[in-house]
Amino acid sequence: MSAMPWLDDAWRRLQARRERGALPHALLICGPEGLGKRDFAARFVRGLLCQQPELGEACGHCRSCVLLDAGTHPDRVAVGYGLRKDGVQRSEIVIDQIRELSARLAMASQFGGWQVATIDPADALNAAAANALLKTLEEPAAQTMLVLVADAPWRLPQTIRSRCQRIEFHLPEPAQALAWLQARGVVDPASALRAAGGNPGLARRWAEEGALDRRSEVRRDLAALAAGRGEAADVVRRWLDSEPAQRVWFAAQAVADESRARAAGEAGPLASGMDTAALGEWYDRANRTRDSLRGPLRGDLALLELLARWR
Template identity: 75%
Template structure:
């Protein structure tokens, strides 16, 4: 399993703890989406369960590794969004799932070694589920490891965070990120990295899925609205139909660049009619709207209100 270069320090620290037989009972892997937290988690879990591991790396050939690759290892489980009784996928992790997890961990390991459970996304646990998990965290079984993966760890209760060893993934230095993107064959690596806010994992994914063209569309839409040539309703419908959260990310990014340009010249590249304070408020509103799209409010009305303010 290939590793991203910015994982090396975390990997070495965990392997040193493993060598000293000082592994924590719970790890919180957190940081922005796109930095490979889940790849790191699977690599570490597979290596922990591997019967012929070398320096923590899974061999990929032993019975344990073959079962892990097939998704049938009896001592590894992943807890995520379950299904409601009507078959619809839940939007949160609920207390019954945590109770089932606790019952599973109360049993002995089938391979006589570690039991590893990943909760992903851990920040999707509701309050009752988080409270139920506390008991397991406070009274851990021997050779049991809980791996909590969270893009937004601040949504987890402090009581959960304080009982986990935190492994925080940060954006790597720009030169390291560019070198990695070039190794992945990403064209216009610098443009992709800027679009993703310095996040190489997102930059790679976005470059492959055509997000850079979407970014240019967002800038053209905002420029047209500022010049009075576009219709906010039409733009809102188009954005809502195709990656609205990503488009709002690019819109906020464009507003930030407009603010920076205003500090140097009288007008920015999008020629917005908003003053400096208005641009700053619009930037914050774009980010709030991106979050609100995940809730129950109508997305078309949220986007229309935001774009009307820009217009």
């Protein structure tokens, strides 16, 4: 059984395919951040390369497992964010990395079994890299497995997605998520789960990091700006200092609550002067801003524009 019970059905189905000898040559493991898909992928890869697996689980002590623990297994390849020539980490996966991967997978397995490559985050492949990967997916070598891991699979070209067996994780039922959080000693699990939008993995992490206090602060900031108190520039500086994307997520949540209250004829928690349509537009803009904070645009300008529109 998995430490995250919502992964168990997918695990059983995947292992049943393995027992039938019907594994695909490429998997796309996707779903929201925090649901354990990277642990799932690592567990699957270990079991696939293990020389003495038991029901798909790695034994932990064979030569393959020892080499995997040391990060030196010759048939295990991991592709992620590489470094530029100046030593700075890239923000995307580039074509040279995929060409190197393809050349590696074209060689014979050194252990005579599977060769396994993971691409994580696969949704960071740039256009040229995705095109290069497509060629590998169309002509896979024997006993090679590509495991793509993505938080945002829709960013991958359809041609890539259609050539992978998709394993997608969704938010578990609230009762299961709450029970899981309670079993791990999370204080006020219901509030943490609400803050994380029903995602138990994020709820646990955010509770441990003090994110609930940050959520309350964001709501106070928005209420103050709506009342004409404070300056948007001061709020931007504070938000940039600590988890700006998470703060924008909390801001969007607060505005959604405001909109629901307004629709019910009640006073919202932010006392905004915006009508329902304007609140919806701001909510959409907040989500676009959160996405843009991952890119090369200046975060301070993106946040300032967002909060100026709120004001």
